[in-house]
Amino acid sequence: MMRITFGQMKAQFENVLLKAGFEVERAALCARIFAENSRDGVYSHGLNRFPVFVQMVKDGYVRPQAEPACLEQTGAIERWDGQRAPGMYTATLAMDRAIALAKKHGLGAVAVRNTNHWMRGGTYGWQAVAAGCVGICATNTIANMPPWGGTAPRLGNNPLVIAVPRQEGPLVLDMAMTQFSFGKLQEYELKGNSLHVSGGYNSHGELTTDPAAIRESGRAVPIGFWKGSGLSLMIDVLVASLSGGRTVSQVTAEGTEAGVSQFFLCIKAENLDPAISDEIIRFAKSSPVGAAGEEIRYPGESTLATRLRNEQEGIPVNEEIWQQVLAL
Secondary structure (H helix, E strand, C coil), X not given: CEEECHHHHHHHHHHHHHHCCCCHHHHHHHHHHHHHHHHCCCHHHCHHXXXXXXXXXXXXXCCXXXXXXXXXXXXXXXXXXXXXXXXXXXXXXXXXXXXXXHHHHCEEEEEEEEEECCCCCHHHHHHHHHCCEEEEEEECCCEEECCCCCCCCCEECCCEEEEECCCCCCEEEEECCECCCHHHHHHHHHHCCCCCCCCXXXXXXXXXXXXXXXXXHCCECECCCHHHHHHHHHHHHHHHHHXXXXXXXXXXXXXXXXEEEEEEEEEECCCCCHHHHHHHHHHHHCCCCCCCCCCCCCCCHHHHHHHHHHHHHCEEECHHHHHHHHHC
């Protein structure tokens, strides 16, 4: 496995973005987020997604110079238009604003319409906990999951992030609505690996552990089956209604995942009792380990471990994709 340093990866991303029309500070921010995603083990939204992002810039779906605008403010709630600016840039600004509102009012919320893919949603959960806040955020996506009982994609993967600060390591849940995100399916496919449990249907309507077959059919299984299907629908209702933005149906009609709707909520948590989280984690970890021998981990625990390992050893990269980025 080829490994490169965080600094090398960030610098290469930044060079490409500068040539793609980004101004210096915005290129640095977006490059940092892409590199941090790979550093933390979310390769599907780091290096592996970077060439796709650059192509969306070239195709005009992402506007490097656009500036998000606040349209409406009502107390601790704001509504923004992302103006199709880079999604990571807009999401960072929106979470910063939600944090500022929470510091002032106890909680703060920013709903954003007409924005773009934020890459790893957990980025903004980590951003919230670093500021001493509980962070909750969600986005809709292009339709890439059938509703439970259906056979054609009509729901988005619609990730949900919940983050809680904790001195020994924040709790950061970042989950898609499918058993495996499409980025994770790509990772398995690139490595030539099968999924360890069925993740969706093939073109014949059969449950399969073949990631390529699921990506081809577009029929990933929702988490919790009908429960994940319902949760995906409700997130779409929430983010589109609060932002006045586009629904999964309207995003899908454009044919690419652009102009999505998002929501960021922060709760001031400076006086949060750390003993509560510690006790909940301790009790969960007291369970006997099952036959598979998998470690019991709290959300965010493996991210911290991967971050430390990749900082020490270098970030593992898919050589073919890395060469694509160097060619950019």
